[in-house]
Amino acid sequence: MQIAGAFNILSAVVPPRHGRMTALLEFVPAADILSARAATAAVGALLIYLGAGLRRGKHQAWQLAVALAGTGVVLHVLKGLDVDAAAVSAGLMVLLILVRGRFHAVADPRGRWRALAALTGFAATGFALGLIEIAVHSHRLVGAPGITLWVRESALGLLGVTGPLRFDHPLPGEAVTVTTGTFGLLSVVTAAVLLLQSAGHQALRSDADERRLRGLLDQYGGNDSLGYFALRADKALIWAPSGKAVIAYRVVHGVSLAAGDPIGVEAAWPDAIGAWLVDCAAHGWTPAVLGCGRAGATAYRRSGLDVIELGDEAVVDTTAFTRHGRPMRAVRQAVNRAGRAGYTCTTVRQRDLALDDLAAVVHAADAFRNGRVERGFSMALSRLGDRRDGDCLLVLAHDRHRRMRGVLQFVPWGDDGLSLDLMRGDRGATNGLTDLMIVTAIEAAPSLGVRRLSLNFAVMRSVFARAEELGAGPVLRLWHRLLMIGSKLWQIESLYRANARYQPSWQPRYLCFPTARDLPRIAFAALTAEAFLPTGRERPDAHMRALTATGPVSARRSAAHADGTLPMVRGTVSR
Structure with missing residues (x-):
């Protein structure tokens, strides 16, 4: 995908053949050809960005990639009758359709609404600014076009297409095109980024989960010095089907971070690791484990992860x-x-x-x-x-x-x-x-x-x-x-x-x-x-x-009593 994106960017930069441009100019205005070339570069950049989402199996990344590949076919033709490059984009689109079954990761349900809000917000801003620029330079308009043509000019500018208005000097028209085109591109890119954000995960634990975890720690907590830290409130839990092992993790920037060894019966570790990896694949998260011991590292390596020594x-x-x-x-x-x-x-x-x-x-x-x-x-x-x-x-x-x-x-x-x-x-x-x-x-x-x-x-x-x-x-x-x-x-x-x-x-x-x-x-x-x-x-x-939040711990008083006269000097935290 990154190669296809780089190819699009390169094809937008390389000048087209003179004969093709001459033939194309008979049907397409020069401004639209330039807009198509800029859009081709933008499509290439988005394809490069989508590569990471496709590697993590994101379905929405696949949908966008197919749409962009199809758009690339049209843009390659519009920017210079570049049939060879259009064939590459068409081939990419066909390939993506053939392997569509590999992309099933769940997206963040909030991402769609955020993407829609960003798309609408930036597009509306660009549209409004385009109308304002037209109004400011209305005295340079050729003829007396009505407000309907103003709206068409600003709306088409968001798509990078030349509108119906004509100015007696090219500068006002170029200003409208640049403003609306920039906001149109910004709206698409921002929406794509928000749409492809990995689904977050809120660490919700029931009292039953807490009791089960503490029960495992009572039996197997001596296996790993980091086991007790699984009780952190911001860590979610995923259990082996048997309930005999559990992995505590937290999702940060699309990475599912587990820490230490799995907790529980060592024979059930592979099942817990498998459930965790399936969950990561379902949500498009990158799995990673921080600070596991030798036994845990061996189990994770057998499940397909690579291992390096982090420290001691x-x-x-x-x-x-x-x-x-x-x-x-x-x-x-x-x-x-x-x-x-x-x-x-x-x-x-x-x-x-x-x-x-x-x-x-x-x-x-x-x-x-x-x-x-x-x-x-x-x-x-x-x-x-x-x-x-x-x-x-x-x-x-x-x-x-x-x-x-x-x-x-x-x-x-x-x-x-x-x-x-x-x-x-x-x-x-x-x-x-x-x-x-x-x-x-x-x-x-x-x-x-x-x-x-x-x-x-x-x-x-x-x-x-x-x-x-x-x-x-x-x-x-x-x-x-x-x-x-x-x-x-x-x-x-x-x-x-x-x-x-x-x-x-x-x-x-x-x-x-x-x-x-x-x-x-x-x-x-x-x-x-x-x-x-x-x-x-x-x-x-x-x-x-x-x-x-917890109330009394004990009615017994301790011999170590603080008198409250604490010097307000900040210290350091370490572990």
Whole structure:
């Protein structure tokens, strides 16, 4: 399709044969020939745009492509009796009709009305502007044409066709033609773009879905540290027919983004993946998986997706952790520095906090936020204080005056694990507070029955690690330089260094995708979902909304109490 579009554009640019033009000018005005050439280029550009929609099986893309191919046949003849090019367009139209059964993806039902509104709006604007220009230059009109001819001139101009009016100078006529033709083309292009937008998906879950998902997490949540994040409110669920496995996903810019491994019985994963892929094909979505583990990547690859390593997850064995030894010197010094400054930390399950204490934690977490953007998707819960998350572990840091200066939240990872979700701190606190909170969580873990603790995810960790080794090749060094440039915008290298201090084991995480040409689209959708790209609107304050919607967690009061005198200093979010 892209080749056919490029061919149309090229044929509109290449001058026609002189003999053909002479013959054509006897029947078609020169202005209409020029309009046909411009329209041919526009048809070519639209065919190139439609290629992506056709690859995703969109039925409306197919309908538009057939219509444009048929229009191209006529335009090639009108622009210069280009029979060869007309035959190519005719062949394309026939080919599209023969393979029509491949295009059945569901379009966004709102797209038709948006496309109609755009088509009508731009066309009406261009029509009105054309009438205004004719009125302004009415003293240059030849003869005394009535308002009916004015209307015909403006309407035909939207189609790129010369109307019946004649001016005593070519400039007014050209101005009307350019204005109306531009708006006519703009209306068609805008309508095509809106018509081909992928159908969105609203993450609607019933209480039964929530209970079934939590039931699977109770049984199989220990298989993947990201499993609990499937409980995010903005993720939709698609189940295996047996109900024994589920995939959580969100649709962003026509990409269906799943995160982590499927949840449930591993034998039922292929059925859940198959149902998800069928759903993607039905809606014209591009399937992609962020941050799945080795088992999940293997299952997705067997279902036809390609796999590349995305980075590594830092997992600490809490039973073997120690502050002693030279490798832990930096962490030990940071913890001791925070302790000498009077900072202390406590750990508490969320269900054991009274409502007013939990409100103080939510207040502090919001106050420490750096800006109003709530980042995270694949490895973030994006809520704090919901009574359904009573098993979450909170690490609360206070200074010597009992003011809250830092908050960590860990979500459950099965019965014996925790996964870091939220990390916020007062930027005015002493250096080493974050290390103190993390070490507190690790050292408290064994008494809580927790033997493994997942920290942050390090993108392309192997590149940083291998680039430091002797004999690193030029390609690896180039990758390292590019990642260092990216680290100036995002916490790439710093997150790797921060997690490496705890001597974790590194668990690889993968990206799954259909084809390499889909990677730019997937990257754009993923960065948007993770809130690393501006969307023009801020996410709502999910933390405070979750608290006020749920009511008391426990009547018991916590020993960790915030006095409300919180310094309004914004911190940072990381996971």
